[in-house]
Amino acid sequence: MASIKGSRRRGIALHAVLIVGLLLSAFPFYWAVIMSTHTSSEIFSYPPKLLPGSHFLENVRNLFDAIDFFGSMWNSLLVATTVTFLVLFFDSLAAFVFAKFRFPGRKLLFALLMLIFMVPAQLAAIPQFVIMAKIGWIGSMTALIVPAAANAFGIFWMRQYMKSAIHDELLDAAKLDGANFMRQYWHVALPVVRPGLAFLGIFTFMGQWNDYAWPLIALTNPDNVTLQVALSQLNGTHGTTDYGMVMTGAVLALVPLLIVFAIGARQIIGDLAKGAVRE
Amino acid sequence: MATVPALEKPTMTVADAPAVQPKTGLRKYWHLYAAISPFYLLFLAFGLVPVGFSLYLSFHRWDGLGSMEWAGLSQYQYLLSDSDFWQSIGTTIVIWALATFPMIFLAMVTAVMLNSAVRYKNLYRFAYFLPNVTSVVAIAIVFGSIFSTNFGLVNALLQAVGLDQVAWLNTPWGIKVAIATLMTWQWTGYNAIIFLAGLQTIPSDLYEAARIDGAGPVQTFFRVTLPLLRPTLLFVLVVSTVTGLQSFSEPQVLLQTTANESTFSGGPDHAGRTMVLYFFQQTFDNNDFGYGAAVAWGIFLVVVLFSIINWRLLQRRGEEQ
Numbered sequence: 001m002a003s004i005k006g007s008r009r010r011g012i013a014l015h016a017v018l019i020v021g022l023l024l025s026a027f028p029f030y031w032a033v034i035m036s037t038h039t040s041s042e043i044f045s046y047p048p049k050l051l052p053g054s055h056f057l058e059n060v061r062n063l064f065d066a067i068d069f070f071g072s073m074w075n076s077l078l079v080a081t082t083v084t085f086l087v088l089f090f091d092s093l094a095a096f097v098f099a100k101f102r103f104p105g106r107k108l109l110f111a112l113l114m115l116i117f118m119v120p121a122q123l124a125a126i127p128q129f130v131i132m133a134k135i136g137w138i139g140s141m142t143a144l145i146v147p148a149a150a151n152a153f154g155i156f157w158m159r160q161y162m163k164s165a166i167h168d169e170l171l172d173a174a175k176l177d178g179a180n181f182m183r184q185y186w187h188v189a190l191p192v193v194r195p196g197l198a199f200l201g202i203f204t205f206m207g208q209w210n211d212y213a214w215p216l217i218a219l220t221n222p223d224n225v226t227l228q229v230a231l232s233q234l235n236g237t238h239g240t241t242d243y244g245m246v247m248t249g250a251v252l253a254l255v256p257l258l259i260v261f262a263i264g265a266r267q268i269i270g271d272l273a274k275g276a277v278r279e
Numbered sequence: 280m281a282t283v284p285a286l287e288k289p290t291m292t293v294a295d296a297p298a299v300q301p302k303t304g305l306r307k308y309w310h311l312y313a314a315i316s317p318f319y320l321l322f323l324a325f326g327l328v329p330v331g332f333s334l335y336l337s338f339h340r341w342d343g344l345g346s347m348e349w350a351g352l353s354q355y356q357y358l359l360s361d362s363d364f365w366q367s368i369g370t371t372i373v374i375w376a377l378a379t380f381p382m383i384f385l386a387m388v389t390a391v392m393l394n395s396a397v398r399y400k401n402l403y404r405f406a407y408f409l410p411n412v413t414s415v416v417a418i419a420i421v422f423g424s425i426f427s428t429n430f431g432l433v434n435a436l437l438q439a440v441g442l443d444q445v446a447w448l449n450t451p452w453g454i455k456v457a458i459a460t461l462m463t464w465q466w467t468g469y470n471a472i473i474f475l476a477g478l479q480t481i482p483s484d485l486y487e488a489a490r491i492d493g494a495g496p497v498q499t500f501f502r503v504t505l506p507l508l509r510p511t512l513l514f515v516l517v518v519s520t521v522t523g524l525q526s527f528s529e530p531q532v533l534l535q536t537t538a539n540e541s542t543f544s545g546g547p548d549h550a551g552r553t554m555v556l557y558f559f560q561q562t563f564d565n566n567d568f569g570y571g572a573a574v575a576w577g578i579f580l581v582v583v584l585f586s587i588i589n590w591r592l593l594q595r596r597g598e599e600q
Contacts (some may be wrong), residue, residue: 040582127329150318210414
């Protein structure tokens, strides 16, 4: 009895700590939503507003007047979705090779990959712009999609994941059954690493959705931009910033992301590649 | 513990088995090279060529419009003696350290707790990951209001418990703490999820074996969990270093309102001017593309140095065996 009581008390303490962390995680979101229901002067008054105000619809109206919200949201969706599928395929394929095969130049190529991973984006930014202007991609979403179609981060992440998740016995068995390389990748590797793919997919989608430095430079037509760039236009061009309106935009921009995350989270939450061999 | 080495030999694979019909290199391995080629091709077009061009640029003077002028090594000579650049390195490292070490500690503690908590695990995981979902632009604006001197929440709390208020976004340490807090908030849950994924690849029979051998929770953590978590820790540290040393959006958006000379100046006394902010300031405020390119190469060198140190520290007793 005593040990059951003790473990229950420990369980309660555990959850208490976890709930504090949860509140800390969630609070800025709550704060942002609260801000989106107040006018700027209300936000900047003392004491801080902790309860919803009554100016949300007014903020939404101001937001839709100021930027093409749904047009830029469509652009963001298009870019983020296309990039995500390309990245999942190219990165997991390359990661499979680096994790499970030996071939001449493997170490050198992987070292190069890690080096590339460390190359600061700003190192390539200006020349990249010059090159894309020459090809004629500047101002279109192609300028965002193509360079992002495969990345060093994803390959590194999937390789680390695959190294432990894909058991060699499984691959050897597939090889004995006469499965060629693409079959090993598609039928052995991918099913086992689905949680890893979900993670990389969500991460990529979020990264694309939230990216704003490169889109800001590459999308030269102010009427055809992604959502983050549109939000930053709000932030910059109006002299004194209307924080209520900006936060309304930020909160609304978050909605599609939360939907994607809610759908994908189930995949992450499933048992992570547990016992692929045993089953 | 006896089963550990079985997990640690992942690269001994089918390709290592003696081939029945010996083939020459390219014919035998062409599919492997083809599989990794998309990344390297993209990199060639949108990475290597631009990077090469930026190297070329760093030996020139260019305002982006006129003709380029050969400058030899003078941009780099100036870089080495540029106290503003050295200051930005220090600023970046301080912010990175203030954010990264608490973050990794908190993330690991959170992951271990999540791994042992049976109920509501999915809810916690979902909630902890949320901060990483937000755009830095939006969240920096939110944190700007949380750390605001006059109407901020932190100061309101300090006032409520009778402490002095702090001009967070106007003092050198306040600025760094505010930026680091933002980064810690945004990345702790993300790294906890990664640690948790790592924890879950550790077979449960290892824990059972440790329990049967009479190991307590602390001993189990240091003898079983931590060694097997090393690849994950390496991953987290490398990613934190590479992203943390290149922080730009956080200080830029957070300090936009208190920056007097330009939006890239990093607040009063340039206390929040990270390396990448300095790069943007030199390149786009001063239209000094040649020097900007030299600064970018300086940043690259710092990031590589730090990553190598990380890698060495963790690799020593790790995957080598």
